[in-house]
Every structure is written in C-alpha cells, then in structure tokens.
Amino acid sequence: xxxxxxxxxxxxxxxxxxxxxxxxxxxxxxxxxxxxxxxxxxxxxxxxxxxxxxxxxxxxxxxxxxxxxxxxxxxxxxxxxxxxxxxxxxxxxxxxxxxxxxxxxxxxxxxxxxxxxxxxxxxxxxxxxxxxxxxxxxxxxxxxxxxxxxxxxxxxxxxxxxxxxxxxxxxxxxxxxxxxxxxxxxxxxxxxxxxxxxxxxxxxxxxxxxxxxxxxxxxxxxxxxxxxxxxxxxxxxxxxxxxxxxxxxxxxxxxxxxxxxxxxxxxxxxxxxxxxxxxxxxxxxxxxxxxxxxxxxxxxxxxxxxxxxxxxxxxxxxxxxxxxxxxxxxxxxx
Numbered sequence: 530x531x532x533x534x535x536x537x538x539x540x541x542x543x544x545x546x547x548x549x550x551x552x553x554x555x556x557x558x559x560x561x562x563x564x565x566x567x568x569x570x571x572x573x574x575x576x577x578x579x580x581x582x583x584x585x586x587x588x589x590x591x592x593x594x595x596x597x598x599x600x601x602x603x604x605x606x607x608x609x610x611x612x613x614x615x616x617x618x619x620x621x622x623x624x625x626x627x628x629x630x631x632x633x634x635x636x637x638x639x640x641x642x643x644x645x646x647x648x649x650x651x652x653x654x655x656x657x658x659x660x661x662x663x664x665x666x667x668x669x670x671x672x673x674x675x676x677x678x679x680x681x682x683x684x685x686x687x688x689x690x691x692x693x694x695x696x697x698x699x700x701x702x703x704x705x706x707x708x709x710x711x712x713x714x715x716x717x718x719x720x721x722x723x724x725x726x727x728x729x730x731x732x733x734x735x736x737x738x739x740x741x742x743x744x745x746x747x748x749x750x751x752x753x754x755x756x757x758x759x760x761x762x763x764x765x766x767x768x769x770x771x772x773x774x775x776x777x778x779x780x781x782x783x784x785x786x787x788x789x790x791x792x793x794x795x796x797x798x799x800x801x802x803x804x805x806x807x808x809x810x811x812x813x814x815x816x817x818x819x820x821x822x823x824x825x826x827x828x829x830x831x832x833x834x835x836x837x838x839x840x841x842x843x844x845x846x847x848x849x850x851x852x853x854x855x856x857x858x859x860x861x862x863x
Contacts, residue, residue, distance in 0.1 A: 548824075548861035552587035556580055557856040559760065560847050565840035566611045567629070570858070572847075575760075577603040579618075581631070587858065591631045594618070601625060601633040610646055610706065611790075619645055640675050648706040649727045653681070655704060666702050668713050670729045679729045682713050695773040697752065698744070700782050707789040708813070714796070716782035722794065722815070735794070735815035741780040742799055749777055752831045759832055786833065793818065795839050801831075810839070810863075821863055824848070 557572055557580065564571040569590065570582040577596035582589055593616070594603045607620040615634060616627040624645060626634040639645050645654040652671040657664055668681040684702040701716040710732065711725040720737040753775065756766040769775070781799035785806075788795050793810055800807035805822035812818055823844045825834045837846035843860045850857050 547863075548859055551584075551858045551860055553850075553853070553855045553857055554582065554587070554847070555855050556589055557847070560836045560856065561606050562608070562835040563838040563845060563847065564609050564611055565838055565845060570845070571609060571611075571616075573607060573609060575606050577606055577620075579607070579609070593627055593631050594625075600636055601627075608644070612647065617647055644704060645671075645675075646704060646706045648711055649709050651678070651727055653704055653706060653711045655702075668704055668711075670711070670725075670727075681711065681725055681729055682715065682723060684715055684717055686717075693773055695769055695775050697749075697775050697777050698781065701784045701786065703787065705787065705789040708792070710813070712787075712789050712794065714784050714787045716784040720783040720796070722787070722796075724813070733815065735811065737783075737809075737815075737817070739783045739798070741783075743780055744777050748831065749775075755832045786835075789813075791840065793839070808839075808844075819863055823861070823863070824859075 554572070557574065559575040561573045561575045564573075565584070568584050570584050572580045572582065574580065577594065579593040580589055581591045581593065594601055594607070596603060598604050603618070603620045604623075605621040607618040610617040610619075614629070616629065618625045618627065619639060622639055623636060624639045625636045628634055640654075643655040643657070645652055650673055652673075652675060654669045654671055654675075655666060656669055657666050659665075664686045666684040666686060668683075670678045670681055672678055684700070686699060686702075701714060703714050705712045705714075709727055711727070713723045713725070715721050715723070718736070720739045722735040724732045724735065726732055753766070753770060757763050757770065759766065783798065784796055785799050786797045792813060794813065794815075796809045796811070798807045798809065800822075802822050805824050807820070807822050809817060810819040823837070824846060825837065837844065839845070842862055844863055845858065845860045847856050848859055849855075
C-alpha cells in the first residue's frame, strides 16, 4: 500500500513540474469542451458558440455558429468531431458539416436523439428503448440516409424512477469513431471497449482488469452538493433530491469517459488524487501507452468536466482564475 501511494505521489509530482500556463483567454465565458487540430484550439461554449484560437498567438481566429434554430445555428451545445477534411457538429435535432475555415457546407436533420457520428460514408448512433423498468441502450450502424443497417451492441440499464429511486452513477456507454473504425465503451462489462469496422464486423475487444474503487459516504455528500450547484443541471438535481431516493453502486464504473483521436484511446477513470484525475492512454490495438493523473479545471470536482484535451505529447486544460476572472489555458507533457 505504501509503495503504491509513493508511486502515485511521484507521478503526480513529476506531472506538476511539467505543467505550464500558456495564455489568458478573456473571450471564453463558460467552456463545455476543448479540441485541438492543425495548430488550432476549438473551444465549445455552453452558450452554443464555438471559438477557434491560434495555438501560436492564442488569439481568436474565428467563431462558428451561435445559439438558434436557423441554418448553421446550434439549438443546444454541440459536440465536435474533427474529420480529415471537415468539421462535424452534432446537436439536438440536426448535424452540420463545416469547412476547416468555418464555412457551412451541409446541414441535415438528425434522427438520433443522443449522439450520432460519421464513419466513412455511414453513421453510427446511440438510441434507447424501454421495457417496464429496464432501459436498453443500443449502438446502431446507419446508412447515409440514417436508416438502420444493424445493431452493433446493446447495454441494459435498470430504470427505477417509477419506484421512486434514482441511480446517481450509471454505467458508461458511449461511442466514438476514428480512422474508419467504430469504438464502443461499455463499463457494464468492466474496462471494456469493442472495435468495429464500417461493415459492423467486430475487429477486436479491448478488456483490462482494473482495481475497483469503492464509493464512500463522503463522496456521496460532496457529489450531490456539486450536482445541485452545477450552473446548468443544478435545478434538475435539486428537484431529483426532493422527489426521489438517490442510490449509488458499491463501486465506481471502470470507465468514466473516453475519446479516440490521433491514433490513441483516452480513458478517464473515477480515480482521483486532489485536483487531478486518472487517465489511461492506449493505442488502437489496446496496449497501454501511459497511465497518469492530470488536473481538471474545477479543483476537486466530482462532477464530469470536459474542458481538457490531449494533443501530441501534451495534455491541455482550461482553469478559471477567480482573482482575475479569466480562463487560463495550461498544458503539461506526459
């Protein structure tokens, strides 16, 4: 135990030594996610605007979209997938392709209510169906017209609102695409990622045995407080806390979030040391390249935060400077 703790502290100390502040970003109001490509930093704001910065000058290059229902506008905060020759934005009810220089190329109605991503000339999406107190989440391979070709994977999740219960920590089930492949992370199976080709054939399964992390009473109290203080979801959580009994599993899921880019798989876990959280970085075959703790923008946050990204040999993240009231961009090598 002492040796393990010492190793964690050593890794964390080395990480802090490699951290550096790059610049202040006074234009940022409330960041939702970060992406990096071709020397540009894409900051998706919760105000439904995308601000593009030069990583050389740290000055805004352009903005993409704005809040609204019209062409090129985002009715809700979008998610971004950077493709080799275009930018793909998905949002509620539609998705859009932009050129690398910010011009709207195409906009289509999106039938998937949760998440849809392009893969070659097809799409992959998440959907759900309910059967009594059980909710089934599915990964679907779609043709260019978004018609279902086949279900690639299914996940069973118990639904208990009808019985007055809310599960605070659900198993993670999500998709990403990269290099003509589909990646499905399903923490109900452990640290488990399935990889498919565009025909829906399973190429490989990435599975790692991980030490389980117990959910403490202290975590439960702090987690609920942070959820209710959340600027966007706090109101809903306050209602939930009044109406339902909130239950937690005994241990955390093995995967908290994941993404795939630059030939690597980035998995965030629930393991946390102070203001730093654990990431496991793998190659596309599933071999572990790096394990380490990296800071999140909200110190000690128990609520999911996404104002970070990996690019090259660096981890980039935004941190709010309360004294100066400005977001700062930091990075550290790993």
